[in-house]
Amino acid sequence: MIYDASIRQRHTMDRAGAQIFRLEPRVRGEPHELNEELPTEKSAARMRDLTNLYGTKSAKTRSRKWDLMRTNEGDADAKNIIEGMVEDFEINKESLETTIAHVGNIPPHDVTATSPENAYPLDKIILKGEWSHLLDILELTQSGDAASAVDFCQKNNYPSFVCNRLDKLWQIQDEGEKSKIAGIFSYIGYLLMFKNLPYNIQNSKPTFNNAYAKHQGIPVTLFQKFDKLFGNSDPEAVRMLDEKCDLLIGYILVLTLFADGFKTLITDIASDLKMTPMSLRRYYQILGCKLSSAKRAVTVTLPVPLKLPELRMKNKKRR
Structure with missing residues (x-):
């Protein structure tokens, strides 16, 4: 996947009225509208691609760990999967x-x-x-x-x-x-x-x-x-x-x-x-x-x- 050097800047307002700026990549050859909302899995995939290209070593390591922890079901959000694994983890009392x-x-x-x-x-x-x-x-x-x-x-x-x-x-x-x-x-x-x-x-x-x-x-x-x-x-x-x-x-x-x-x-x-x-x-x-x-x-x-x-x-x- 090739990314343009150009980056679109979009902002919203939070409850306190302060501006929050979010930088999003524009992908060459794909239409990109201002109010477009990416599906969760597609957004996560793009974030992983960006991390692998431009992220720090620790960020890349963390991203790989998250990928390994994901299930085979493509519809599940990575964060929910990880939190669910922690909540469902049963502690062995003797080992503890x-x-x-x-x-x-x-x-x-x-x-x-x-x-x-x-x-x-x-x-x-x-x-x-x-x-x-x-x-x-x-x-x-x-x-x-x-x-x-x-x-x-x-x-x-x-x-x-x-x-x-x-x-x-x-x-x-x-x-x-x-x-x-x-x-x-x-x-x-x-x-x-x-x-x-x-x-x-x-x-x-x-x-x-x-x-x-x-x-x-x-x-x-x-x-x-x-x-x-x-x-x-x-x-x-x-x-x-x-x-x-x-x-x-x-x-x-x-x-x-x-x-x-x-x-x-x-x-x-x-x-x-x-x-x-x-x-x-x-x-x-x-x-x-x-x-x-x-x-x-x-x-x-x-x-x-x-x-x-x-x-x-x-x-x-x-x-």
Whole structure:
């Protein structure tokens, strides 16, 4: 199809009285009257031809996608077809939940839970067989006072989140609760240790013989779990995938909630993660947490039932 260089200019008036100009091509050899209205399918075909000739690369790509989405029925308008496909699309609930957990980087959770403790089941985060590897901080409570334990942890680069809460262990009378909180502190420390390792060590698949010497004291059982959860299956990768790193952060933040009775401050764990409190807010929000500010301190709580972020379509245009 050949187009004249001449272009007809036609205008109408909108309700506000402003002029709207529309440029239309004149096709050589075809009659063209001023008030002529093209059929929908013919107008769409001409628009595609113009796009293919003069459109940008992105416009041409978008046009090709629209053509592929059209049905074999020539009478249907392309826009109606696309909108109908979106409206008729049925969401697989199981797949959606999996996708939300993946996209939001959310640890194991239960949206039907009626208490914060059950919203993120601790036994799904720290497995039963892992508690025997989480005795280092508990042993400190049995061998000295709080001041000496804090001094030891600070000298050995324990997370500030843990150091700032060690004295809490001496206030807990129930031995089972004390063991649980101490184990959570240890687990947070190991997760942070794994996150800060050089990636070539993270992804090196340790053995039982070299784990303690080569991987800075992370028990091999935990290291293998961390590698499975947060590692990269690509042996040539040079860094942890963003979504895996976010998931690791999610595990750490959930454990901070348990450690502080589901009302925690954001400052010290942000320092341990080498993040600003402002940037860390989003991660807590993804977990369904509520944040409130008072006297420059951000407090995090976990309301139930758990409300996770909704999955949104990318590049969805607003109407």
